[in-house]
Amino acid sequence: MPGVATTASSTSLLSQPYWYRHLPAGADVHRLDEGLFAVTGNAAVQEALAHPSIVAEHPLKASARAFGPNVLDADGPSHRAFRALLAPILSAGRIAEYKQSLMPGLIQELVGSITGVETHDFYNSFAHRVPYGIVCAILGIDVSLEDRFHELTRPLARLLDYPTQETDETHANVAELLRLIEGQRAAGTADGQSLLETIERTRDRKGILLTDREVRSTALLFFLAGTETSSAFITSLVYCVGRGVFGLDELCDDTVRDDYIEEVLRLYPPVQTIVRFASEDLTVQGVEVPRHSAVLASIAGANRDPRVFDHPDRFQTSRRGSVPFAVGAHACPGAMLAKTEFSLLIEEIVERCSDVVITRDHLGMESQSFSHPTDFSIEFRTRQKKRS
Amino acid sequence: MESKIASLRNWLDDLHEEPFDIQDDTDLIQSGAVTSLQFVQMVIEIERLHGRKLDPGMITIESMRTLKAIDATVFQAA
Numbered sequence: 001m002p003g004v005a006t007t008a009s010s011t012s013l014l015s016q017p018y019w020y021r022h023l024p025a026g027a028d029v030h031r032l033d034e035g036l037f038a039v040t041g042n043a044a045v046q047e048a049l050a051h052p053s054i055v056a057e058h059p060l061k062a063s064a065r066a067f068g069p070n071v072l073d074a075d076g077p078s079h080r081a082f083r084a085l086l087a088p089i090l091s092a093g094r095i096a097e098y099k100q101s102l103m104p105g106l107i108q109e110l111v112g113s114i115t116g117v118e119t120h121d122f123y124n125s126f127a128h129r130v131p132y133g134i135v136c137a138i139l140g141i142d143v144s145l146e147d148r149f150h151e152l153t154r155p156l157a158r159l160l161d162y163p164t165q166e167t168d169e170t171h172a173n174v175a176e177l178l179r180l181i182e183g184q185r186a187a188g189t190a191d192g193q194s195l196l197e198t199i200e201r202t203r204d205r206k207g208i209l210l211t212d213r214e215v216r217s218t219a220l221l222f223f224l225a226g227t228e229t230s231s232a233f234i235t236s237l238v239y240c241v242g243r244g245v246f247g248l249d250e251l252c253d254d255t256v257r258d259d260y261i262e263e264v265l266r267l268y269p270p271v272q273t274i275v276r277f278a279s280e281d282l283t284v285q286g287v288e289v290p291r292h293s294a295v296l297a298s299i300a301g302a303n304r305d306p307r308v309f310d311h312p313d314r315f316q317t318s319r320r321g322s323v324p325f326a327v328g329a330h331a332c333p334g335a336m337l338a339k340t341e342f343s344l345l346i347e348e349i350v351e352r353c354s355d356v357v358i359t360r361d362h363l364g365m366e367s368q369s370f371s372h373p374t375d376f377s378i379e380f381r382t383r384q385k386k387r388s
Numbered sequence: 389m390e391s392k393i394a395s396l397r398n399w400l401d402d403l404h405e406e407p408f409d410i411q412d413d414t415d416l417i418q419s420g421a422v423t424s425l426q427f428v429q430m431v432i433e434i435e436r437l438h439g440r441k442l443d444p445g446m447i448t449i450e451s452m453r454t455l456k457a458i459d460a461t462v463f464q465a466a
Contacts, residue, residue: 011423035429060431062424065449164424166417277428292432294425
């Protein structure tokens with residue numbers, strides 16, 4: 001077994017992007033400290049995430065303390081009940097509706113605002129607009145409140161990050177967002193089609209035993225996950241387009257575009273680290289993990305495992321085996337919605353831009369839970385219309 | 389022999405390079421005495437000091453928030 005790091009060094013290790021690279025090669029399960037394990041190889045990560053005794057629920061976990069009982073922090077029947085509530089909102093039929101009626105306007109507006117522009121802060125200025133527009137519409141939030149939701153939600157991302165940042169502000173923001181969500185539901189702004197109303201109908205129809213508080217916490221986490229992960233990934237996506245690994249014209253093809261997005265997801269999964277807990281003494285890849293231990297599964301490490309991906313840091317489409325949306329019972333339920341959004345966005349950028357260029361790059365990366373490149377500038381050059 | 393709560397206080401002290409004032413009623417999370425992951429790791433230390441498995445109902449945010457609450461819920465409980 002590899003050497004044990006001190007607590008201070010494990011905190012500092014986990015604050016680094018690509019922390020898995022600093023662990024000894026040749027092992028997939030690392031004991032960082034008493035009760036703290038890191039899992040890095042592709043097979044080991046998949047084993048840990050699908051392990052029936054490695055669970056999401058822990059009463060002391062930051063998100064459980066901040067949000068109360070919710071879909072992220074539940075397991076077993078309770079988790080299945082939460083997922084059943086979200087299923088109608090994320091069905092193929094609903095996604096086809098969003099693709100037809102909701103996404104195009106938001107994406108055209110965003111691409112219209114970046115075309116011909118060089119920006120030094122794409123993430124904070126532009127990346128959130130489409131995901132917030134989509135998720136606000138799904139939640140039935142009045143469009144005038146989008147900026148307020150963005151302002152309140154972004155600090156909450158740090159609650160789900162490692163190291164976690166938990167402050168009075170984050171707790172106040174949770175309370176305010178829950179109040180706003182409830183206010184919007186009461187105002188009936190979405191003609192009965194809002195997320196909360198859909199969830200409540202599903203709950204009542206299926207006889208699912210969840211309280212109003214649990215439903216509202218789930219709605220808020222759906223909002224946070226749907227907006228901040230996508231904002232982070234859209235930043236990675238345009239960054240890769242700007243790095244010019246593919247010609248823009250190649251991305252006109254649907255299949256090429258989908259493969260391209262899969263490869264960006266492999267290299268830049270927005271959620272790089274997932275924390276779980278051992279509910280009993282168990283082993284992962286033969287390493288003993290005592291009960292109550294925190295188990296940090298590195299999605300980033302799994303996606304760059306050289307035993308699965310030749311030259312893992314190289315951009316190369318048509319690979320198989322990455323797990324950007326995790327695996328097991330807690331795999332991201334919004335994966336199809338997100339991929340649809342990303343594909344339409346690239347399609348529109350290709351349509352309107354002749355070139356997308358990174359004009360400054362300090363190669364920064366930020367966050368474990370909403371990871372994205374930072375400290376770069378990008379220019380979206382306008383495609384000249386062909387003369388008739 | 390050192391009491392269990394004193395041992396736990398020492399464990400918490402050892403997490404910090406600089407002296408960190410932890411009173412019986414200090415909120416361990418809000419004061420920054422522990423990070424979110426250390427808060428989880430603390431359960432293992434409490435169980436080790438206690439000498440037996442904690443009843444799952446004992447592990448709640450309120451019962452783990454301060455040394456005083458941990459002592460009352462775990463170490464002094466019958």
